[in-house]
Amino acid sequence: MRIGELSERTGTPRRLLRYYEEQGLILPERAANGYRDYAGYNVDRVVQIRGLLDAGLPTRIIKQILPCLDKPRAIYFPDATPEMIATLRGERERMDDRIRCLTRNRDAIGDYLDAVLAYDHAEAT
Amino acid sequence: MRIGELSERTGTPRRLLRYYEEQGLILPERAANGYRDYAGYNVDRVVQIRGLLDAGLPTRIIKQILPCLDKPRAIYFPDATPEMIATLRGERERMDDRIRCLTRNRDAIGDYLDAVLAYDHAEAT
DNA sequence: CTTGACCTTCACATTGATGTGAAGGTTTGA
DNA sequence: TCAAACCTTCACATCAATGTGAAGGTCAAG
Numbered sequence: 001m002r003i004g005e006l007s008e009r010t011g012t013p014r015r016l017l018r019y020y021e022e023q024g025l026i027l028p029e030r031a032a033n034g035y036r037d038y039a040g041y042n043v044d045r046v047v048q049i050r051g052l053l054d055a056g057l058p059t060r061i062i063k064q065i066l067p068c069l070d071k072p073r074a075i076y077f078p079d080a081t082p083e084m085i086a087t088l089r090g091e092r093e094r095m096d097d098r099i100r101c102l103t104r105n106r107d108a109i110g111d112y113l114d115a116v117l118a119y120d121h122a123e124a125t
Numbered sequence: 126m127r128i129g130e131l132s133e134r135t136g137t138p139r140r141l142l143r144y145y146e147e148q149g150l151i152l153p154e155r156a157a158n159g160y161r162d163y164a165g166y167n168v169d170r171v172v173q174i175r176g177l178l179d180a181g182l183p184t185r186i187i188k189q190i191l192p193c194l195d196k197p198r199a200i201y202f203p204d205a206t207p208e209m210i211a212t213l214r215g216e217r218e219r220m221d222d223r224i225r226c227l228t229r230n231r232d233a234i235g236d237y238l239d240a241v242l243a244y245d246h247a248e249a250t
Numbered sequence: 251c252t253t254g255a256c257c258t259t260c261a262c263a264t265t266g267a268t269g270t271g272a273a274g275g276t277t278t279g280a
Numbered sequence: 281t282c283a284a285a286c287c288t289t290c291a292c293a294t295c296a297a298t299g300t301g302a303a304g305g306t307c308a309a310g
Contacts, residue, residue: 051226056181068237080241095231101176106220109213112193116205
């Protein structure tokens, strides 16, 4: 598919699809006329990228993480240098931290909303 | 405590403590000489702020969330406008999305690391 | 064969979170 | 009393992600 369709299907501005490519996160083919030609799996991939960006990860890190999501993954094993392994371990830790923080705050918001609801209900009677 | 101590105890540059204040996230008192004077609870608060920023939330949203974490919370109920409630509900949704995304990717990294470990182990024998 | 809807590259602007440092006031201890 | 170690405000710089738009090539339908 071309950039317009990928943009539609992922809700992502064309500008950013080109930016993600520049950062090495997606690698579209090129048609004879120079147009980018995206394989179907890029829809999921772009959604993943956006999700991770939204969760605070920079493109530099996302680039390291993406190969973990590709299946079959066996292809990448030889590339797995010790440094890369260490980086992934570290990032997994940081993601755990983020998850803990978000969960805590999400629950606190939930408790607050419940309390407000109960308060309003009591007021109304 | 003064800004230097808070900076030390939270691992946060002074510059950013002033920035968070400017954004309305913390409200230190002022000593007679003009120095900022932070109450002890600000240590936790700043850690919270940094965690949420790291998880991709902008200060504008964090400002809305912070009151949910204060106890006792009853004080804030009258301030809870319908718009605020709606905002909090929406943000809770977005935080859920982030948690799902991070969890999925963290698990994928874990699987990948396990697979690499198994692969290396097999190689070594 | 031209018009409209695509696509290309390129450049510049903006925004939010940060870094850096100047110029100057305050406090504490030698 | 002076130096070191704090603090203040203010201004300007940077970085990553994103917005905006110009100048121009491609292609399908009328």
